[in-house]
Amino acid sequence: MKVTLRILRYDPETDKRPYYEKYTVEAEPNDQVLDLLNKVKWHEDGRLSYRRSCGHGICGSDAMRINGVNRLACKVLVKEVGTKITIEPILGLAVIKDLVVDMEPFFEQYRSVMPYLVNDEPPPIGERLQSPEERARFDDTTKCILCAACTTACPSFWASGQYVGPAAIVQAHRFIYDSRDRAAVERLEVLNNRMGVWRCHDIFNCTDACPRDIEVTKAIGEIRISIATGKVD
């Protein structure tokens, strides 16, 4: 079948404003949208820019708006989106070129929540053990691949790039509820402000956008409860 791609192009160094460019490519129903972008880049227009690496929903590098919805290009099949596909960069981050956005503000928010295990207690001989129940407490948020689909689908983030955003909150959740970690209080302090968890209005765009099916809004709610009660359990 023939598929028409309408791709939002923009090179800030040479273009006055973004514009759509159309390409028609041969495709199979089970082709990924990423396959079609590769066809364009490799055979029609080598100037087209986008990020990708694993091709299998693991690296998180190819989040983009596909027919108006944040998705990973490698996880969307042609048969799911039809023969006319509009592809645009994710919103709220500056475009570097075409579908490539500046991820640095996103990673700055990520770093602000201390996304690593903090425990200065002398380690036991062997490992810092935890029970299966303790491990299960934060299992959902371990699945995050930092694709930014959630944060850049969030109207609160569009309104203010200062908002820490759902992805950083998910990363904070992954450590706050880890029984081996000792920095929950500091992370809750980081998130307990106007640009932290209280900026979320429970719109659920983040949960809908997440390619890993993480219950993002639920994680945000749990952190709010911990801030309000002072309990991390």
Ligand code: SF4
């Ligand atoms: Fe991507 Fe989901 Fe992680 Fe957000 S929570 S960055 S959508 S994997």
Ligand code: FES
């Ligand atoms: Fe790695 Fe899509 S290319 S997640």
